[in-house]
Amino acid sequence: MSLTQALLGLLAVEPASGYDLTKEFERDLGRYAWQAGHTSVYPELVRMAERGLVEVTQEGPRGRRTYSVTAEGREELRKWLLAPWGQGVVRNEQVLRMFLLEALEPEEAATALRGVVEYAERGANALRAHREHREVEPPEGRDVLGQLAAEYGLRQFQAMRDWALWALDHLNQRRKD
Amino acid sequence: MSLTQALLGLLAVEPASGYDLTKEFERDLGRYAWQAGHTSVYPELVRMAERGLVEVTQEGPRGRRTYSVTAEGREELRKWLLAPWGQGVVRNEQVLRMFLLEALEPEEAATALRGVVEYAERGANALRAHREHREVEPPEGRDVLGQLAAEYGLRQFQAMRDWALWALDHLNQRRKD
DNA sequence: CACTACATGTAAACTGTTACATGATTCA
DNA sequence: TGAATCATGTAACAGTTTACATGTAGTG
Numbered sequence: 001m002s003l004t005q006a007l008l009g010l011l012a013v014e015p016a017s018g019y020d021l022t023k024e025f026e027r028d029l030g031r032y033a034w035q036a037g038h039t040s041v042y043p044e045l046v047r048m049a050e051r052g053l054v055e056v057t058q059e060g061p062r063g064r065r066t067y068s069v070t071a072e073g074r075e076e077l078r079k080w081l082l083a084p085w086g087q088g089v090v091r092n093e094q095v096l097r098m099f100l101l102e103a104l105e106p107e108e109a110a111t112a113l114r115g116v117v118e119y120a121e122r123g124a125n126a127l128r129a130h131r132e133h134r135e136v137e138p139p140e141g142r143d144v145l146g147q148l149a150a151e152y153g154l155r156q157f158q159a160m161r162d163w164a165l166w167a168l169d170h171l172n173q174r175r176k177d
Numbered sequence: 178m179s180l181t182q183a184l185l186g187l188l189a190v191e192p193a194s195g196y197d198l199t200k201e202f203e204r205d206l207g208r209y210a211w212q213a214g215h216t217s218v219y220p221e222l223v224r225m226a227e228r229g230l231v232e233v234t235q236e237g238p239r240g241r242r243t244y245s246v247t248a249e250g251r252e253e254l255r256k257w258l259l260a261p262w263g264q265g266v267v268r269n270e271q272v273l274r275m276f277l278l279e280a281l282e283p284e285e286a287a288t289a290l291r292g293v294v295e296y297a298e299r300g301a302n303a304l305r306a307h308r309e310h311r312e313v314e315p316p317e318g319r320d321v322l323g324q325l326a327a328e329y330g331l332r333q334f335q336a337m338r339d340w341a342l343w344a345l346d347h348l349n350q351r352r353k354d
Numbered sequence: 355c356a357c358t359a360c361a362t363g364t365a366a367a368c369t370g371t372t373a374c375a376t377g378a379t380t381c382a
Numbered sequence: 383t384g385a386a387t388c389a390t391g392t393a394a395c396a397g398t399t400t401a402c403a404t405g406t407a408g409t410g
Contacts, residue, residue: 001368001369002270002273003369003370005273005274005277006273006277008280009273009276009277009279009280010277012277012280013279013280017388017389017390018389018390018391019388019389019390022389028276029273029276030264030267031264031267032267032269032272032276033267033268033269033272033273033275033276034267034268034269034270034272034273035266035267035268035370036370037370037371037372038389038390038391039370039371039372039373039391039392040369040370040371042389042390042391043391043392060389061378061379061388061389062377062378062379062388062389062390063377063378063389063390063391064388064389064390065389065390077277077280078281078285080274081274081277081278081280081281081285081289082281082285082289085271085274085292085293085296087207087208088269088270088271088273088274089212089268089269089270090207090208090209090210090211090212090268090269090270090271091210091211091212091266091267091268091269092209092210092211092265092266092267092268092269093179093211093265093266093267094262094265094267095209095210095211095329096179096182096183096186096206096210096211096265097182097257097258097262097265098210098325098329099186099205099206099209099210099322099325099326099329100182100183100186100187100189100254100258101258102186102190102321102322102325103185103186103189103190103254103258104255104258104259108255108258108259112258112259115262116262119262144279145276145279147347148275148276148279148344149276151340151343151344151347152272152275152276152336152340155336155337155339155340156333156336158336159329159332159333159335159336160332162332163328163329163332166328167325167328170328178396178397180397180398194360194361194362195361195362195363196360196361196362199361212398213398214398214399214400215361215362215363216363216364216398216399216400216401217397217398217399219361219362219363220363220364237361238360238361238406238407238408239360239361239362239405239406239407240361240362240363240405240406241360241361241362242361242362
């Protein structure tokens with residue numbers, strides 16, 4: 001289960017509580033890589049602690065428990081990160097929708113594709129603004145992951161926009177035949 | 178559940194059996210958009226038929242049943258495709274791994290990132306070869322979806338490569354500080 | 355006739371989501 | 383002191399994967 005690896009990776013960068021980790025999934029990670037709610041995170045942390053991959057290293061107010069990765073956990077993470085690349089789990093509702101626009105009538109498909117272009121441009125612009133703001137205030141600690149995600153997201157949106165423009169062109173070509 | 182929409186979309190392009198649909202998930206769709214095994218597909222088709230979204234329009238050898246979308250199913254698909262875009266389900270093990278490389282020691286992270294660059298280049302090259310081959314033999318029917326996927330995949334791999342090169346550069350910058 | 359690909363299914367185990375539930379701290 | 387945020391959890395349900403199971407048609 002990749003949730004284990006995701007938590008291991010986040011905790012390896014910096015110790016955190018289940019609450020912190022959940023917020024991470026709501027932000028960058030959940031946008032481009034992996035989603036998980038707090039109802040998955042908390043029980044998983046308990047299971048991982050039982051397996052010796054993480055441990056509670058601090059307790060704070062409101063029952064807050066800060067987890068850290070153990071040496072064993074770090075080794076497991078390392079193995080996963082350095083393993084050969086194969087076809088992993090992929091599930092992307094937006095991409096699914098993009099592909100299935102094919103099933104619409106050409107007129108409607110074109111309208112929808114123009115919507116994709118707009119959506120991708122909005123996304124890219126927001127990230128470019130975010131990038132400029134970051135040049136003023138450089139990130140630190142866990143925010144570095146946010147930067148990795150933002151840079152990936154920017155390229156992702158550009159790819160989406162390019163694809164939609166190509167698909168529009170392709171659609172027009174076919175309508176002429 | 179997006180499996181319903183995925184099946185609806187595939188069947189809207191062309192009627193197919195559960196077996197055919199499963200193969201589609203193993204190929205292009207499962208690579209970039211959505212994965213599903215035959216043990217999900219068959220029961221789902223039965224449920225969808227009960228709801229009146231699809232119907233068996235042909236029976237062939239070996240118990241083969243070809244499903245087609247009903248008018249009701251087509252309408253449901255259309256609604257889903259034309260709905261406003263929001264944050265859909267996202268789950269991508271490769272992207273998760275890319276982001277978490279941050280947790281490795283800089284040396285190892287750099288090695289892994291160079292691996293990402295290579296992987297993305299291999300993927301892009303394979304798709305470019307596929308594209309040239311397609312110029313000789315233009316696709317038809319369901320293969321059009323394969324073409325949409327291939328063009329998306331190509332841009333995806335390019336984005337991945339660009340990101341990994343940026344991340345390598347970024348890593349070197351931080352090592353100097 | 356053997357092998358491969360076609361073709362469909364069930365059941366148990368596992369994973370993830372939604373709804374429900376509770377209480378503490380901080381800040382205006 | 384009221385509201386927002388912090389912080390954690392359980393239980394029922396929904397969805398997915400893995401293992402098991404079976405049989406047919408075509409091809410060399």
